[in-house]
Amino acid sequence: MKKRMLGFWEIWNMSFGFLGIQFGFALQGGFMSRIFQTLDASKEDIPLLWIAAPLTGLIVQPIIGYLSDRTWHRKWGRRRPYFLIGAILSSLALFFVPxxxxxxxxxxxxxxxxxxINISMEPFRALVADKLNEAQRTYGFVVQTLIIGIGTWVASNLPWLVSQLGVSDSADLGVVPNSVKVAFAIGAFVFLISILYTVFTTSEYPPEDMEAFERERKQKSSFVSDIINNIGNMPTTMKKLGVIQFFSWFAFFTMWSLANPSLTEHIFKTPAPVQSDFNMEISEDKEAFNIQNTAFQKSSNLVGSAMGVYGLSSMAFALILVVYTSKRRLNRKYTHMIALAIGGVGFLMMKYVSPEQLKYCFILIGISWGSILSMPYAMLSSSVDEKKMGMFMGLFNMFIVIPQIIAALGGVNFVSGLLGEEAINAMTVAGISLIIAGLCNFLITNKSAISYQPTEA
Structure with a gap:
């Protein structure tokens, strides 16, 4: 099927739901470890508590990709029903988690x-490939990254913002502060509204041969056997991209799970108070706990706000790519390589910066994040069968979640322990991992994956 060239606002509308998805991910990534610490988790246990995130992605995304490939509704299309279901469930979970x-x-x-969140997210990746011809796919994924950057920055600053508006950062032992609760409630609302916007402003192409599609959908086939078959027939470029993704997502999982304990302790000198050290029936202990806990919660706000900067820089990076890829050929391979190396330097600098300088580290990290959210998917979409785009996008998620599972099961604690006992060593490990990911781009040799000339469409 020949797909028409879409205008900027059409691509914006179809990607706008990612604003809500990123609100969910940014609040989860920036503040879930803070919630765990408030509920008396030690920093050594935090990666394991995070294992739910990659495990659900490993299970849910291939299933949703498979189902959405085989779905067609005259009114709601192929991907949009999954956006909506995921948005409703995510909004409820966001509201109640704090x-x-x-x-x-x-x-x-x-x-x-x-x-x-995975129920909504996976079909969004496939929708870009569904709606855009190959000449516009890099552009489409970059616009998606632009919206993700906006969402990351705003959501990461929400606890700090509501605190500035007078909502308390103080709370009793084992209770999450009201500033976090209000921030998550706002995130739940934005998630639902942004997904609804995309659902009602975006149409989808029907299957090119509806009769053949219906026959294929009615054929009795095993989901498990189809998954195994597609893994076996995975394109070589997809496997090579998987190596890059492994080290990239090991680094970012390390950041999401351990940035708050690492940075509050090393840079702000306000580690989370250990609840067992205080007898809350003694007034002096109670007062000491409240002082330490409030300092920790306020520095956690500042860590979250600094992390939000990576959303801004990823947005700026995406804007540059939007302008560039709308008119010119882009070498995806070297763009991704350089961007990942820059982010790695940002992580390595964290051991040496002051609280005021922390934002510069996250500016560099944002460049790598902007590339991670666009370049691998643009390269992948040029390498797989369009009829199985949802399935392969779901399978590609394996290369995202497996490194996170390994990190959660002790990988990040083991590797950072080799460098010493300081909490900040986890960020050093993230930097080294991201630089290795950048170097792995030398594996990519497929010319259509590396670059696509818009005028050839």
């Missing part, structure tokens, strides 16, 4: 939240 009274409940809510 009210968790116990650590196990917060971990359970993370499981529900990540599964729900």
């Amino acid at each position: 009210y968790s009274p116990a650590l196990w409940m917060a971990a359970g809510f993370l499981w529900i939240l990540d599964a729900s």
Whole structure:
């Protein structure tokens, strides 16, 4: 099917739902470890508590990709029903997660939240490939990255912003502050509204041969056997991209799970108070806990705000790519390589910067994040069968979640422990991993994946 060239606002509308998805991910990534620490989790246990996130992605994304490939509704299309279901579930989970009274409940809510976000997210990746011809795909993924950057910055600053508006950062032992609760409630609202905007402003192409599509959909086939078959027939370029993704996402999982304990301790000198060190029936202990806990919560706001800067720089990077790729050929391979190396330097600098300089580290990290959200998907979409785009986008997620599972099961604690006991060593590990990911781009040799000339469409 020949697909017409879409204008900027059409691509913007079809990608706008990612604003809500990124609100969910930014609040989860920036503040879930803070919630765990508030509920008395040690920093050594935090990566394991995060294992729900990659595990749900490993299970949910291939299933949703498979189902959405085989879905067609005259009114709602192929991908949009999954956007909507995921948005409703994610909004509910976002609202309730900061009210968790116990650590196990917060971990359970993370499981529900990540599964729900994945239901919405995977079809969005496939929608870009569905709607855009190959000449516009890099452009489309970059616009998506632009919206993700906006969402990351705004959502990461929400607890700090509502705190500035007078909502309290103080809370009793084992209770999440109201500033975090209000921020998550705002995130839940934005998630639902932005997804609804895309659902009602975007149409989808029907299957090119509806009769053949219906026959294929009605054929009895095993989901498991189809998955195994497609893994076996995975394009070589996809496997090579998987190596790059492994080291990229190991680095970012390390950041999401351990940036708050690492940076509050190393840079702000305000580690989370250990609840067992305080007897809350003694007034002096209670006062000491409140002072330490409030300092930790306020520095956590500042860590979250600094992390939000990577959303801004990824947005700026995406804007440059939007302008460039709308008119010119882009070498995706070297763009991704350089961007990942820059982000690695940002992580390595964290060991040496002051609180005021921390934002510069995240500016560099944002450049790599902007590339991670666009270049691999643009390269992948030029390498797979369009009829199985949802399936392969779901399978590609394996290369995102497997490194996170390895990190959660002790990988990041083991590797950072080789460098010493300081919490900041986790950020050093993230930097080294991201630089390795950049070097792995030398593996990519497929010319259509590396570059696509717009005038050839």
